[in-house]
Amino acid sequence: MFEGVSLATRKVMKKKTSFGSCNLCEAICGLEYHVENNKVVSLKGDSLDPLSRGHICPKAYGLKDIHEDPDRLRRPMKRKGSEWDEISWEEAFDRTGHALKKLSQKYGPNSIGIYRGNPNVHNLDAMLFGTGFTKSLRTRNRFSASTVDQIPHQLVAYFMFGHQLMIPVPDLSRTSYFLILGGNPMASNGSLMTSPDFYNHAKAIQARGGKIVVIDPRITETADIADEHYFIRPGRDAVFLLGLIHLIFKEGNVKIGRLKSFSKRIEKVERMSRDYELDFVSKNTGISKEEIYHIYKDLINSPTSVCYGRMGVSTQAFGSLCHWLINVINILTGNFDKDGGAMFPLPAFDIHKFTSPGGYNRWQSRVELAPEVCGEFPVGTLITEMSTMGNGQIRGLVTTAGNPVLSTPNGKTLGDLMGNLDFMASIDIYLNETTRNANIIMPPCHFLETTHYDLIFHNFAIRDTAKLVRPAIKRKKGAKTEGNIYHELQWRLEKGGFLGTIKAFYRKKIREFLTPRRIIDWSLRFGPYGFLAKGDRKKKLNLKKLLDNPHGIDLGPLKPLLPGRIFRSSKKINLAPFILLKDEKRLKKVLAAGDSEELYLIGRRHLRSNNSWMHNCSRLMKGKERCTLLMHPEDARRRDIKQGDMVRVTSSIGEVDISLEVTDKIQVGVVSIPHGWGHNKKGIRMRTAENHPGVSINDLTDDKNRDEVSGNASFSTTRVEVRSI
Ligand SMILES: Nc1nc2c(c(=O)[nH]1)N[C@H]1C(S)=C(S)[C@@H](COP(=O)(O)OP(=O)(O)OC[C@H]3O[C@@H](n4cnc5c(=O)[nH]c(N)nc54)[C@H](O)[C@@H]3O)O[C@H]1N2
Ligand SMILES: Nc1nc2c(c(=O)[nH]1)N[C@H]1C(S)=C(S)[C@@H](COP(=O)(O)OP(=O)(O)OC[C@H]3O[C@@H](n4cnc5c(=O)[nH]c(N)nc54)[C@H](O)[C@@H]3O)O[C@H]1N2
Numbered sequence: 001m002f003e004g005v006s007l008a009t010r011k012v013m014k015k016k017t018s019f020g021s022c023n024l025c026e027a028i029c030g031l032e033y034h035v036e037n038n039k040v041v042s043l044k045g046d047s048l049d050p051l052s053r054g055h056i057c058p059k060a061y062g063l064k065d066i067h068e069d070p071d072r073l074r075r076p077m078k079r080k081g082s083e084w085d086e087i088s089w090e091e092a093f094d095r096t097g098h099a100l101k102k103l104s105q106k107y108g109p110n111s112i113g114i115y116r117g118n119p120n121v122h123n124l125d126a127m128l129f130g131t132g133f134t135k136s137l138r139t140r141n142r143f144s145a146s147t148v149d150q151i152p153h154q155l156v157a158y159f160m161f162g163h164q165l166m167i168p169v170p171d172l173s174r175t176s177y178f179l180i181l182g183g184n185p186m187a188s189n190g191s192l193m194t195s196p197d198f199y200n201h202a203k204a205i206q207a208r209g210g211k212i213v214v215i216d217p218r219i220t221e222t223a224d225i226a227d228e229h230y231f232i233r234p235g236r237d238a239v240f241l242l243g244l245i246h247l248i249f250k251e252g253n254v255k256i257g258r259l260k261s262f263s264k265r266i267e268k269v270e271r272m273s274r275d276y277e278l279d280f281v282s283k284n285t286g287i288s289k290e291e292i293y294h295i296y297k298d299l300i301n302s303p304t305s306v307c308y309g310r311m312g313v314s315t316q317a318f319g320s321l322c323h324w325l326i327n328v329i330n331i332l333t334g335n336f337d338k339d340g341g342a343m344f345p346l347p348a349f350d351i352h353k354f355t356s357p358g359g360y361n362r363w364q365s366r367v368e369l370a371p372e373v374c375g376e377f378p379v380g381t382l383i384t385e386m387s388t389m390g391n392g393q394i395r396g397l398v399t400t401a402g403n404p405v406l407s408t409p410n411g412k413t414l415g416d417l418m419g420n421l422d423f424m425a426s427i428d429i430y431l432n433e434t435t436r437n438a439n440i441i442m443p444p445c446h447f448l449e450t451t452h453y454d455l456i457f458h459n460f461a462i463r464d465t466a467k468l469v470r471p472a473i474k475r476k477k478g479a480k481t482e483g484n485i486y487h488e489l490q491w492r493l494e495k496g497g498f499l500g501t502i503k504a505f506y507r508k509k510i511r512e513f514l515t516p517r518r519i520i521d522w523s524l525r526f527g528p529y530g531f532l533a534k535g536d537r538k539k540k541l542n543l544k545k546l547l548d549n550p551h552g553i554d555l556g557p558l559k560p561l562l563p564g565r566i567f568r569s570s571k572k573i574n575l576a577p578f579i580l581l582k583d584e585k586r587l588k589k590v591l592a593a594g595d596s597e598e599l600y601l602i603g604r605r606h607l608r609s610n611n612s613w614m615h616n617c618s619r620l621m622k623g624k625e626r627c628t629l630l631m632h633p634e635d636a637r638r639r640d641i642k643q644g645d646m647v648r649v650t651s652s653i654g655e656v657d658i659s660l661e662v663t664d665k666i667q668v669g670v671v672s673i674p675h676g677w678g679h680n681k682k683g684i685r686m687r688t689a690e691n692h693p694g695v696s697i698n699d700l701t702d703d704k705n706r707d708e709v710s711g712n713a714s715f716s717t718t719r720v721e722v723r724s725i
């Protein structure tokens with residue numbers, strides 16, 4: 001029979017169309033792939049995806065490029081000096097397991113540090129099995145990209161609602177006034193606001209008579225399409241927000257409504273805001289009194305409004321204060337847990353049930369006594385933990401999907417310290433600025449070859465949907481998923497002694513039984529749209545429903561969920577957490593100390609880039625040089641420097657040389673360098689990126705510059721001087 005099939009038919013049989021989503025950023029856009037002979041030949045947006053409705057951005061092609069990239073690692077590697085040898089998986093697991101265990105036995109479990117990078121949260125296996133592996137290290141020295149990003153959101157959510165993942169998102173589809181502080185969704189495609197096709201959402205707000213207002217030290221791509229933009233002095237957003245709260249109370253416009261019966265301590269908020277008169281707020285933010293009053297009036301008079309803050313207000317010295325105040329504003333104006341305001345998604349895989357609610361200061365870091373935040377330490381403390389001798393010093397490091405040398409403050413020093421470690425292992429797909437320091441690199445297969453269900457970003461989406469992504473192509477024999485790698489390492493760390501090995505063996509068997517598909521199936525069945533939910537039985541979610549609906553399933557617009565989803569034992573929202581109230585006093589002290597003459601250094605993102613690791617995709621690297629220093633013409637004139645000059649940027653911890661781009665799209669007194677560049681380190685294997693190295697902004701940012709409450713990196717308060725070279 002088989003002999004009879006013609007070659008042409010066989011070729012036809014190898015063609016297929018498959019549907020999935022992109023996991024590169026938080027927008028999780030639906031994709032349609034055309035696959036021939038197990039190779040993606042083309043891809044486009046899936047117009048039937050209920051969330052993204054056909055939208056994609058240029059980065060989507062990056063999935064194909066990364067998959068085919070000859071520089072992407074496919075086999076485990078062992079370093080010998082500056083040379084690398086390919087080794088078998090067995091050897092990689094054995095060597096890593098043995099080295100970590102030895103360190104743990106000799107110096108204690110805290111002698112091992114783990115750093116988990118951003119792509120972990122975009123990866124199902126890493127989300128499901130990474131925590132188990134981390135636990136098997138038994139170390140408190142856990143770090144992640146969260147503390148250079150969104151940990152203030154998590155901490156505030158924990159303090160106010162009792163769960164670190166209770167982070168409200170703007171109800172973009174129904175709001176009529178969208179106030180954005182420190183976010184640039186036109187470049188980032190939205191963050192903690194999964195909103196593919198932000199541009200058309202924004203246009204729809206305007207079409208229905210609404211407004212988009214941006215507060216940012218730069219006239220960003222989002223400001224370009226907004227109705228209003230206001231420059232703010234970096235790091236002063238908390239003052240601005242307190243000014244709005246002051247006006248809301250002073251003019252008797254508190255509309256807390258239904259939330260009143262389950263909120264407490266509002267009087268503390270009122271008392272705290274009394275000092276923030278318009279004059280004071282204007283002087284400290286650089287926004288005029290009239291403009292602040294105008295924003296306030298629009299905020300309270302629009303039929304619905306929502307205030308939203310992202311990276312720019314997280315990675316600053318008052319990141320936690322800012323996110324608390326943003327929630328408070330949405331609550332006070334009656335725009336919380338209500339259509340058109342700030343709302344909570346209800347994901348089909350109810351991630352809240354599977355994650356720790358969070359915590360604060362349950363233990364402290366060894367050297368600086370920094371409080372633990374939701375189970376980890378600020379990555380800004382990693383350098384002191386590695387460099388300070390004594391009991392518990394970090395001597396071994398595991399990095400998983402992270403590039404802290406480029407992405408965390410004082411990255412150069414961190415990279416240098418990696419050279420002194422007794423052992424380092426990286427689970428990563430590239431030999432880059434961080435992994436070049438590892439002894440062993442273990443590369444998992446990449447996205448197109450894996451099953452995916454987005455556990456995290458459905459929880460931040462502007463519409464409830466569910467989707468299972470099947471591998472677009474079959475993975476090569478011997479390739480390992482992240483789950484395979486974590487399981488093998490965990491087994492090697494846990495076994496030992498007769499009883500220990502028996503226990504570890506059973507744990508291993510349980511892990512093998514709990515495949516991602518099984519976990520998803522049961523979680524959906526027991527989740528909010530599962531068999532216990534009210535309504536039509538035929539519509540109840542399980543794995544089969546997802547398999548039958550490859551474009552995804554629409555679960556409708558966001559719905560009010562409070563007080564049902566308050567996780568605090570009192571079942572009340574804490575409007576004024578003590579630690580945050582106290583932090584307002586620190587703000588006053590900082591303001592009283594005044595400002596220096598130096599320039600503020602801020603970052604920026606570009607649509608065709610993704611943190612530090614997509615500069616190896618040649619089609620995304622086309623066009624003019626992107627890693628430049630933006631400076632206002634007035635600041636350039638004062639320093640006698642001009643467009644295209646090479647300039648030296650100096651901060652308290654380092655200096656970089658970079659080409660100058662003069663533009664009036666940045667505030668006077670502020671300069672900007674995009675983050676994620678600096679591919680000029682010896683021994684990396686990313687040929688396209690090496691041809692466009694740029695410089696690393698994190699060779700200028702200080703690891704000690706942090707939000708005192710959450711420990712988050714305070715990038716926006718980096719001060720620099722710039723001179724001609
Ligand atoms: N100054 C400044 N610094 C910043 C920022 C800023 O705005 N300014 N932004 C911060 C933010 S928001 C973030 S999230 C962090 C990011 O910080 P990190 O997560 O540490 O850095 P990334 O550049 O995202 O590096 C991702 C790493 O994961 C690898 N990788 C990619 N996909 C996979 C995969 O599927 N599996 C595995 N195992 N590895 C994979 C890549 O090769 C790369 O090494 O940077 C932060 N740093
Ligand atoms: N294309 C692309 N998309 C991405 C990424 C990427 O690297 N490239 N990274 C992804 C990741 S990991 C994240 S976390 C998100 C981030 O998503 P966003 O937060 O939307 O992106 P950013 O461009 O970092 O926006 C931060 C804004 O804050 C401003 N800013 C800086 N300091 C201050 C300040 O003190 N006050 C105020 N009000 N504004 C300030 C900056 O000028 C900038 O416009 O993007 C994600 N999406």
Ligand code: SF4
Binds near residue numbers: 196
């Ligand atoms: S916006 Fe671009 S990078 Fe983000 S998920 Fe969509 S296609 Fe991927």
Ligand SMILES: [Mo]
Binds near residue numbers: 118149
């Ligand atoms: Mo991020």
